[in-house]
Amino acid sequence: MDLAFLWSTFTTLIEGVPLLLELAALSLAIGAVFALLLATMRLSNVAVLDWTAQGYIFVFRGTPLLVQIFLIYYGLGQFRPALQDLGLWWFFREPFYCAVFALTLNTAAYAAEIFRGGLLSVPHGQIEAAKACGMSRAMRFRRITLPIAIRQALPAYGNEIILMVKATSLASVITLMEVTGLAHRLIAQSFRAVEVFVVAGAIYLFINFVVTRAILMIEWRLSPHLRQPPTAEAPMKPEPAHARGA
Amino acid sequence: MTPIGFFEIIGFGERGWGAALLLAAGVTLAVAICGFLVGSVLGSLAAAAKLSRNRIAAAIGDFYTTVLRGIPDLLVIYLFYFGGSLALTNVGRMLGYDGFIGLPVFVTGALAIGVVNGAYQAEVFRGAYLSLSKGELEAAKSVGMSRALMFRRIVVPQVLRYAIPGLGNVWQLALKESALISVIGLVELLRQAQIGAGSTRQPFYFFLAAAILYLALTTISTIAFQKAEERSMRGVRRAG
Numbered sequence: 001m002d003l004a005f006l007w008s009t010f011t012t013l014i015e016g017v018p019l020l021l022e023l024a025a026l027s028l029a030i031g032a033v034f035a036l037l038l039a040t041m042r043l044s045n046v047a048v049l050d051w052t053a054q055g056y057i058f059v060f061r062g063t064p065l066l067v068q069i070f071l072i073y074y075g076l077g078q079f080r081p082a083l084q085d086l087g088l089w090w091f092f093r094e095p096f097y098c099a100v101f102a103l104t105l106n107t108a109a110y111a112a113e114i115f116r117g118g119l120l121s122v123p124h125g126q127i128e129a130a131k132a133c134g135m136s137r138a139m140r141f142r143r144i145t146l147p148i149a150i151r152q153a154l155p156a157y158g159n160e161i162i163l164m165v166k167a168t169s170l171a172s173v174i175t176l177m178e179v180t181g182l183a184h185r186l187i188a189q190s191f192r193a194v195e196v197f198v199v200a201g202a203i204y205l206f207i208n209f210v211v212t213r214a215i216l217m218i219e220w221r222l223s224p225h226l227r228q229p230p231t232a233e234a235p236m237k238p239e240p241a242h243a244r245g246a
Numbered sequence: 247m248t249p250i251g252f253f254e255i256i257g258f259g260e261r262g263w264g265a266a267l268l269l270a271a272g273v274t275l276a277v278a279i280c281g282f283l284v285g286s287v288l289g290s291l292a293a294a295a296k297l298s299r300n301r302i303a304a305a306i307g308d309f310y311t312t313v314l315r316g317i318p319d320l321l322v323i324y325l326f327y328f329g330g331s332l333a334l335t336n337v338g339r340m341l342g343y344d345g346f347i348g349l350p351v352f353v354t355g356a357l358a359i360g361v362v363n364g365a366y367q368a369e370v371f372r373g374a375y376l377s378l379s380k381g382e383l384e385a386a387k388s389v390g391m392s393r394a395l396m397f398r399r400i401v402v403p404q405v406l407r408y409a410i411p412g413l414g415n416v417w418q419l420a421l422k423e424s425a426l427i428s429v430i431g432l433v434e435l436l437r438q439a440q441i442g443a444g445s446t447r448q449p450f451y452f453f454l455a456a457a458i459l460y461l462a463l464t465t466i467s468t469i470a471f472q473k474a475e476e477r478s479m480r481g482v483r484r485a486g
Contacts, residue, residue, distance in 0.1 A: 014381055016404055020455060021276070024450060048349065058461075059457075059461065062423075062460065062461045062464040062465060063422075063457045063460045063464070064422040064423075064424075064425035064426075064436070064460060065422070066425045066428070067425055067436055067439075067453060067456055067457050067460060068457075070436070070439075070440070070449075070453045071450065071453040071454065071457060074449040074453065075443075075449045075450035075452075075453045075454070076441065076450060077449060077450075078447070078448055078449050078451070087443055088400060131275065137320070145395045166316075166317065166318040166319070167318075168318075169318035169319075169320045169321060170318075170322070170426075173320075173429060180318055180320050180324075183321060183324065184324055185409065188328075191328065191332060192334060192370040193325050193328035193329035194325070194329055195331070197321060197324070197325040199314075200321055201313065201317040201321060202319075204316060204317045204318060205312075205313065205316045208316045209316075
C-alpha cells in the first residue's frame, strides 16, 4: 500500500465534501417541505389533489434520477429562448441549480410517501383528544400530529437521507466536482482505481455512518415514552455494593 | 431542414428514432436482468454468510452489505470499469500482449449492477429466511430429510415466496441503476437518447422519450411482481 498516494488522494477528495453536503442538505430541506405538501395532498380527500400528487410520485419514482437530471439540465436547454424570455435561464444554465432542482424533485416524491405513512400512523384517539381539548386545526397539527408523524417516519426518512447522500454523486455527470467527480478524474489521471475507490468509498461510508448515528439519536430523543423511566426511587433504595460489581 | 418534432422522433419513420430507442430499451432490460441475476447469486451467498454461525463468514457478509449499500453506485461502476480494464491489461501483459484491453462495457455494467444489487438482495433473502416457521424446519428434520433435501423442498420455495415483494423493489433499483451504465459508454436507453439529442439538438424530446420508456419498464415490472406475489400466495389462507 502506497500511503503517500492514499493521503494525497484523501486530501484531493475531501475538497469535494462541502459541495456534496451542500447539494444533499439543500435538496433535502426544500424537498422535505415539498414532500409534506404532497403528502397532505394525498391525504386531502380531494380527488384532484390526490391524483396530481399520485401522478407526480409515480413519475419521479418510476424513472432513474440520472434521466431527470439530464431532462432538466440538457433537456430544458432546448427551450432556451423561451426560458430567457421568462427570465429563468440564469437558473437552468447553472449545473449546481439544476442538480439541486432535480435532487429536490426526486427526494420529494420518495419522502412524500414516507411522510404519508407517518401521518397515517397517528392514532385517531390522540387527534380526538386534541379536538376535545379545543385545539385549533393548526395547533393540533403542530403539537400532536406532526411530532407523532415525524417520530414514526424517522427511520424510513433516515434511509432516504442516505440515498440522497449517495445520489449527489450523480451531480458529477453534469460537471459538478463533488467527491465522485474528483474520484473519477483522479482515476483517469492515475489509473489507480482501487486505491481511489477505497478512499472515496470511505468518505461516503463515514458521512453515512454519521447520518445513521444522528438519526438514531434523534429517534431516541423523540421517544422518551418508550424508554425505561429514569428510576426516581434509585436514591431511595441504594443497591448493595456487591451488586454493582464494586 | 425543419426541426424535428416529438412525435416524429418517437415514430418509426425515416427520421424517427423509435426503433433505435426501443432496441436501446431492450439493452437496458438485458443489462438489468443480467445484473439482477448476478445479484441473486451474490445476495443468496451473502445472506447465507450473514445467517451462518461462522463468525468470520457473518462478518464478511455484514461488511459486504454495509459497504455496498453505503457508497454511490456510480463509484462502483467506475471501479469495475477502470479497475477491471486495468486488471485485464496486466493479465495481458503477463501473457505477452502489450496494449490496453478494455473490459466489455456490457459485462462491466452487469457486474457492477450485480454487486450493488446483491447487497440489497442479501437483506431481502435474510429477512425472508427469518420469517420461515421453525416448526416446518423441525418437521422436515424429524421426517429424516437431509440438509440438501430440506433446503430444496422446504427452505427455497418459502423463502422465494416471502422474498417476492422485496425482490420487486430491488429489481426496480437494478432497472434504474442501469441508466448509470451510460456513463461508461454502453448504448442503453439513456445513452441512445443522448446520441439522438446530440444529433438532432432536441435534447428535451429524447430524454422525455427515454423517461416514458423507463416508466413503462418500471410499471410493467410492478404489475408482473404483483401477479407473481398473488400467484405465490394462492395456497396461503389470509387472516381476516
